Amino acid sequence: xxxxxxxxxxxxxxxxxxxxxxxxxxxxxxxxxxxxxxxxxxxxxxxxxxxxxxxxxxxxxxxxxxxxxxxxxxxxxxxxxxxxxxxxxxxxxxxxxxxxxxxxxxxxxxxxxxxxxxxxxxxxxxxxxxxxxxxxxxxxxxxxxxxxxxxxxxxxxxxxxxxxxxxxxxxxxxxxxxxxxxxxxxxxxxxxxxxxxxxxxxxxxxxxxxxxxxxxxxxxxxxxxxxxxxxxxxxxxxxxxxxxxxxxxxxxxxxxxxxxxxxxxxxxxxxxxxxxxxxxxxxxxxxxxxxxxxxxxxxxxxxxxxxxxxxxxxxxxxxxxxxxxxxxxxxxxxxxxxxxxxxxxxxxxxxxxxxxxxxxxxxxxxxxxxxxxxxxxxxxxxxxxxxxxxxx
Amino acid sequence: xxxxxxxxxxxxxxxxxxxxxxxxxxxxxxxxxxxxxxxxxxxxxxxxxxxxxxxxxxxxxxxxxxxxxxxxxxxxxxxxxxxxxxxxxxxxxxxxxxxxxxxxxxxxxxxxxxxxxxxxxxxxxxxxxxxxxxxxxxxxxx
Numbered sequence: 001x002x003x004x005x006x007x008x009x010x011x012x013x014x015x016x017x018x019x020x021x022x023x024x025x026x027x028x029x030x031x032x033x034x035x036x037x038x039x040x041x042x043x044x045x046x047x048x049x050x051x052x053x054x055x056x057x058x059x060x061x062x063x064x065x066x067x068x069x070x071x072x073x074x075x076x077x078x079x080x081x082x083x084x085x086x087x088x089x090x091x092x093x094x095x096x097x098x099x100x101x102x103x104x105x106x107x108x109x110x111x112x113x114x115x116x117x118x119x120x121x122x123x124x125x126x127x128x129x130x131x132x133x134x135x136x137x138x139x140x141x142x143x144x145x146x147x148x149x150x151x152x153x154x155x156x157x158x159x160x161x162x163x164x165x166x167x168x169x170x171x172x173x174x175x176x177x178x179x180x181x182x183x184x185x186x187x188x189x190x191x192x193x194x195x196x197x198x199x200x201x202x203x204x205x206x207x208x209x210x211x212x213x214x215x216x217x218x219x220x221x222x223x224x225x226x227x228x229x230x231x232x233x234x235x236x237x238x239x240x241x242x243x244x245x246x247x248x249x250x251x252x253x254x255x256x257x258x259x260x261x262x263x264x265x266x267x268x269x270x271x272x273x274x275x276x277x278x279x280x281x282x283x284x285x286x287x288x289x290x291x292x293x294x295x296x297x298x299x300x301x302x303x304x305x306x307x308x309x310x311x312x313x314x315x316x317x318x319x320x321x322x323x324x325x326x327x328x329x330x331x332x333x334x335x336x337x338x339x340x341x342x343x344x345x346x347x348x349x350x351x352x353x354x355x356x357x358x359x360x361x362x363x364x365x366x367x368x369x370x371x372x373x374x375x376x377x378x379x380x381x382x383x384x385x386x387x388x389x390x391x392x
Numbered sequence: 393x394x395x396x397x398x399x400x401x402x403x404x405x406x407x408x409x410x411x412x413x414x415x416x417x418x419x420x421x422x423x424x425x426x427x428x429x430x431x432x433x434x435x436x437x438x439x440x441x442x443x444x445x446x447x448x449x450x451x452x453x454x455x456x457x458x459x460x461x462x463x464x465x466x467x468x469x470x471x472x473x474x475x476x477x478x479x480x481x482x483x484x485x486x487x488x489x490x491x492x493x494x495x496x497x498x499x500x501x502x503x504x505x506x507x508x509x510x511x512x513x514x515x516x517x518x519x520x521x522x523x524x525x526x527x528x529x530x531x532x533x534x
Contacts, residue, residue: 055448062448062476126398133411140423147425147490153476161481162425 007035010345014043020117021359025352029345037340039333045363052323057083057292058157060320065151067325068361070113073099073106074303076155079323081236082299082312083157086292093238093280095159100237101275102145102154103301104268105172108179109138110304111261111268114356115186118258121349122199127189134182141175144168159285169276176269183269187262190255200255204339204351207252214334218306219264220355223249223256230302242274254354261356291318303328305356327361427475428495432466432509436487439464443479443488452479457514465510465518470497 007028014022022043028036048067052060064079065072077099084091091099112135119127139149146152146162154160164172190196206216211224221228227246231239247263249256294316301308306328313322332355340351378386413420422428430452437454439462444452451473457463480488499505508515 056445058446058478058482059448062474062478065476126401144423144425147423147427147477147492148475151474151476153427153478156478156481161477 012348019352021357023357023359023362025348027340027345027348032344032346034340034343034345034348037337039337041330041333041359042363044360046360049323049325052320054319056318057290057320060323061155061157062151062153064323064325065153065155067327068358069150070110070358071106071303071305071308071361072151073102073154074301074308075325076153077103077237078299078301078308078310079312080155080157081301082297082310083292084288085297085299086295086312086314087157087288088293089158089286089288091159092283092286094163094282095284096237097242097275097280098160098162098164098284099155100239100242101164101272102142102152102160103237104272104275105138105142105145106152107268107304108265109135109142110356111265112138112179112183114261114304114353115258118350118353118356119196121353122196124193124196124199127186127196130182131186134179137175137178141172144171156285158288159283161284163284164276164279169279172272172276176272180266180269183262183265187259190258190262197255199347199350200258201251201253203254203347204343204354205251205253206335206339210338211252211335214338215331216335217331218303218328218356219247219257219260220306220332220335222247223260224252225250230300230307234300236299236301238280242271242278244268244271254350257354291316292320305329305358305361306331327358329355329358329362332357333362422492422495424492426490426492426495427477428491428493429470429497429507430468430473430479431489431491431494432468433487433489434464434466434510434514436485437464437466438462438485440484442482442484446478446482448476448478449474455518457517463511463514465508465514468507468509469505470507471502471505 008030010027010029012025012027013019014024024040024043026038026040027034048063052063055063061076061079065076067075080091112131116128116131116135119125119131142152143149145164145168146154154162190200206214206220206224208225211221211226216224216226217228225248227248229244229246230236231244232246235243244267247260247267249260249263251259292314294314296311296313299310299312308328309326311322311324311326312320315321336351336355336357340348343351439454439456439459441454444454449472451469453467453469455465455467457465475490477490480490497505508518
């Protein structure tokens with residue numbers, strides 16, 4: 001932070017009515033116009049990566065799933081893909097198809113949740129209620145497949161737990177028809193509603209060059225015209241047999257992000273239908289040894305918010321040596337801080353929710369750095385002095 | 393989108409019943425695959441303890457009464473359970489399952505979450521032993 005006393009700083013968070021998750025933002029304002037922004041993260045750091053080192057490979061599957069409540073399935077998928085790569089086994093095609101199907105259903109649920117949250121931040125609560133009501137449909141489908149609405153736990157090391165029966169497939173088709181119709185309606189609303197367009201069009205515009213420079217990923221980057229998607233660039237599961245089309249938009253503003261996400265929902269619906277019609281036969285699981293051979297593996301998947309990267313290292317025992325997670329929300333923060341400058345303060349909630357941030361995904365580690373002390377160890381006395389100095 | 397559409401939508405919503413379910417007065421049946429309370433069949437258990445090894449939340453304990461005659465009691469901590477069904481997958485003898493009927497398990501005390509499975513005489517024997525001072529072999533200190 002700055003020591004310039006002439007600047008007027010508005011702090012938002014970590015506890016704030018406009019934020020659903022804890023993070024601390026400081027906006028420097030000149031009247032109503034934001035002239036600078038900073039963010040402090042780490043309030044919901046849970047030590048999951050360290051915790052993973054104390055659990056077996058199987059137990060970690062469920063720990064990784066709990067990194068995020070919205071995209072729990074992609075976390076488990078990324079982890080299983082990494083472990084399977086290390087163990088040298090490949091899940092059967094039917095298992096991969098079901099994983100992909102669950103992943104795409106989850107994308108629909110995530111994007112509809114985001115649509116509601118973003119509409120709510122923009123003061124459009126009817127759309128928020130509508131989209132969350134219709135989101136129940138996809139959550140009910142997920143519950144019918146797996147038995148749980150949020151943490152599906154569909155993955156196993158070497159396969160999946162649940163099969164898709166013909167009856168279930170029929171129910172999914174029915175649910176998708178409804179969701180498609182509703183999303184068409186939402187697309188119409190966000191492209192024709194004047195108030196909504198006023199709050200989104202031309203706000204937070206990011207050019208393709210700027211998006212590349214700031215390292216934006218996921219739908220945020222795709223709304224700025226960068227056609228980058230792990231599902232297409234480096235197909236995993238069976239995305240090579242059931243490909244998706246990358247949805248891009250050229251406007252680069254908040255409105256473009258809405259359109260990209262809703263178009264992605266349509267694309268997910270199309271892929272799910274294709275998978276259901278051509279579901280490969282065969283087994284659901286293969287055997288994975290309890291001890292994973294020593295080595296290192298990196299797995300990448302496309303989460304609803306962007307690229308999710310897992311690094312898994314094994315020393316040949318029943319427990320991993322290191323599991324490193326890089327979640328998409330973290331990569332997009334710089335775009336928010338950079339785009340905030342020049343906008344009105346009232347646009348900040350919309351701009352923040354525009355990247356679909358997930359704070360609990362974000363908060364991976366906390367580092368304390370100083371030139372003259374051990375960055376890891378702080379004595380109580382030092383911490384106390386630091387606190388006194390900080391608030392002086 | 394014109395204002396008129398919204399008003400007609402609002403008027404229609406006024407006369408339709410709420411979208412929410414009227415639980416607990418009206419109960420919708422749970423889906424077939426719902427993962428509720430864990431169920432254990434003592435007759436088929438061989439005591440391999442694979443379920444305990446794989447449980448991510450240490451929710452299951454197997455207490456051995458007589459190893460030779462395969463007499464076990466299972467102590468299941470429903471409050472620790474994450475309902476992931478890994479134990480059901482790990483079990484080679486199909487003696488574990490998750491109920492889709494028994495899932496309304498809220499309680500104000502911790503005690504109802506400690507569930508014992510097994511033959512009645514085994515549980516009675518174990519409880520008798522546990523009641524004696526200094527012979528508590530059940531729970532590791534927390």
